[in-house]
Amino acid sequence: GEGIWGMRIEKEGEFLRAGEMMIDKGVEKVVIRGGDKGLMYFRRKGEGGVVIGGGMCVMDVSGGGDWVVAGIMYGDVNG
Numbered sequence: 001g002e003g004i005w006g007m008r009i010e011k012e013g014e015f016l017r018a019g020e021m022m023i024d025k026g027v028e029k030v031v032i033r034g035g036d037k038g039l040m041y042f043r044r045k046g047e048g049g050v051v052i053g054g055g056m057c058v059m060d061v062s063g064g065g066d067w068v069v070a071g072i073m074y075g076d077v078n079g
Helices: 013-025 062-076
Strands: 031-032 040-044 046-052
Touching: 013 031, 013 040, 013 062
Parallel strands: none
Antiparallel strands: 031 040, 040 046
C-alpha cells in the first residue's frame, strides 16, 4: 500500500490519513495492518474502526497478517 500511494505509514495519524485517502480515491473497503499495534479498517468516509493488538506472545508470525485480512473479508462477505 505504501508504494502504491507514495507515502510512508509509520505514526498513528498516518494510518487514518492513508485510509481516508484511499476511500476518497474510490476504494470501497480498506484494512491497514499496523503489526503488533493492531489494525484500522474503513468502509466509507467516516465509517470504520480500530482493532488494538493484544499483549500475547507470538512464536511465529508467518502468514498471520494474511489470515487476519482473510477473516475480515470472510466476515464482510458473509454479513
